[in-house]
Amino acid sequence: MAQVVLDKLRDRFPGGEILETGSQHGNEWARVAPAAWRQVAEFLRDDAATRMDMFVDLTCVDRSPREPRFDVVLHVYSVEKKHRVRLLAGVEERQPVIATLVPVWPGANWFEREAFDMYGVRFEGHPDLRRILMYPEFQGHPLRKDYPKEKRQPLVRRLPGSV
Amino acid sequence: MPLSFYSTKLADAVNWARKYSLFQYPFVTACCGMEFMAVWAPKYDIARFGAEFPRFSPRQSDLLIVVGTITERQAPVLRRIYDQMCEPKWVMAFGVCASTGGFYQNYSVMPGADQVIPVDVYVPGCPPRPEQALDALILLQERIQRGEGHSQVVLKQERGFDVPLAAIRPTKMGTQGGVPNPPAEGRGGQSPPGPHATATRTGGK
Numbered sequence: 337m338a339q340v341v342l343d344k345l346r347d348r349f350p351g352g353e354i355l356e357t358g359s360q361h362g363n364e365w366a367r368v369a370p371a372a373w374r375q376v377a378e379f380l381r382d383d384a385a386t387r388m389d390m391f392v393d394l395t396c397v398d399r400s401p402r403e404p405r406f407d408v409v410l411h412v413y414s415v416e417k418k419h420r421v422r423l424l425a426g427v428e429e430r431q432p433v434i435a436t437l438v439p440v441w442p443g444a445n446w447f448e449r450e451a452f453d454m455y456g457v458r459f460e461g462h463p464d465l466r467r468i469l470m471y472p473e474f475q476g477h478p479l480r481k482d483y484p485k486e487k488r489q490p491l492v493r494r495l496p497g498s499v
Numbered sequence: 500m501p502l503s504f505y506s507t508k509l510a511d512a513v514n515w516a517r518k519y520s521l522f523q524y525p526f527v528t529a530c531c532g533m534e535f536m537a538v539w540a541p542k543y544d545i546a547r548f549g550a551e552f553p554r555f556s557p558r559q560s561d562l563l564i565v566v567g568t569i570t571e572r573q574a575p576v577l578r579r580i581y582d583q584m585c586e587p588k589w590v591m592a593f594g595v596c597a598s599t600g601g602f603y604q605n606y607s608v609m610p611g612a613d614q615v616i617p618v619d620v621y622v623p624g625c626p627p628r629p630e631q632a633l634d635a636l637i638l639l640q641e642r643i644q645r646g647e648g649h650s651q652v653v654l655k656q657e658r659g660f661d662v663p664l665a666a667i668r669p670t671k672m673g674t675q676g677g678v679p680n681p682p683a684e685g686r687g688g689q690s691p692p693g694p695h696a697t698a699t700r701t702g703g704k
Contacts, residue, residue, distance in 0.1 A: 469607075470572070470606075470607070471571070471572045478605075478606040478607070483606065485604075485605070486604075487606060488571065488606065488609075489571065489606070490571055490574065490609070490614070491571055491572065491574055491575050492574050492575050492578050492615050493574075493614055493615060494613075494614060494615055494616070494617075
């Protein structure tokens with residue numbers, strides 16, 4: 337379906353920025369070096385053959401104990417060319433930072449905030465990187481595999497015996 | 500005639516009126532709301548039981564119906580809404596999420612509305628059928644008639660009565676015999692003082 341996109345990526349970035357590509361169930365994916373994350377995104381949006389004009393999804397996966405621990409996953413689609421591609425970039429646990437894609441696709445704003453909220457991955461250059469789902473008082477990042485399943489962080493509770 | 504006689508008879512009448520004029524505050528947060536709409540709609544028609552009006556102001560409502568999942572983040576909001584309601588007030592937890600947290604067992608969902616507010620009636624189901632809500636309402640009405648709603652019990656503990664004494668003793672009458680908690684003179688029945696209030700007042704003005 338979108339093999340043309342993968343070919344384009346390999347042509348444009350021969351210097352090791354594209355670590356791996358593949359296709360599964362008709363969906364193409366490419367693993368990108370985190371340093372080239374923003375550059376690859378801009379290329380996909382602007383190139384005449386790819387024209388990825390629609391931001392679909394951005395999320396994160398905790399692959400612990402693998403290192404790099406996190407995968408930031410981006411889905412983009414071209415309305416014009418009718419093809420889609422999935423990009424992945426590994427993010428280290430010690431320094432969970434990757435470039436923001438908000439200047440490329442403004443729609444990435446809240447998705448990056450969610451990934452930050454749930455996994456603690458920081459998106460460098462994000463205009464407003466705050467928690468989006470959890471409350472500001474919340475400690476930690478609940479979708480990390482090492483967040484205790486039973487842990488609660490209540491804002492209010494009744495006192496025992498009170499009405 | 501002792502006041503306790505009047506107040507007992509009055510409580511029956513007042514509680515009868517209360518149980519058939521429950522103004523509800525629907526705190527609808529999740530999918531149970533779809534089923535709850537059917538409770539209002541003509542087929543099940545909660546208006547038949549006098550619980551007709553949804554008031555979207557807690558200050559005008561008697562019955563807080565918690566419909567749906569309550570997250571930890573919503574808990575302070577729910578508590579504030581409950582605090583804003585006038586006494587006596589009643590709470591119904593509609594659905595398992597409002598009752599116990601349901602199948603959510605995670606970092607964000609509070610295990611039941613009763614973690615932050617007292618609940619009179621729990622309605623199980625995911626979502627409950629409308630009949631269950633009506634059943635719960637009838638159950639609650641019976642409890643109101645007996646004066647066993649949670650805030651009725653508290654009012655009785657604090658003041659001796661869960662019905663306003665002003666209703667049986669207009670301000671003109673002043674203090675008379677047989678009053679368990681004699682209020683200060685001249686202001687009889689306005690706000691019946693509890694034991695603490697009586698202790699602090701130093702008698703007639």
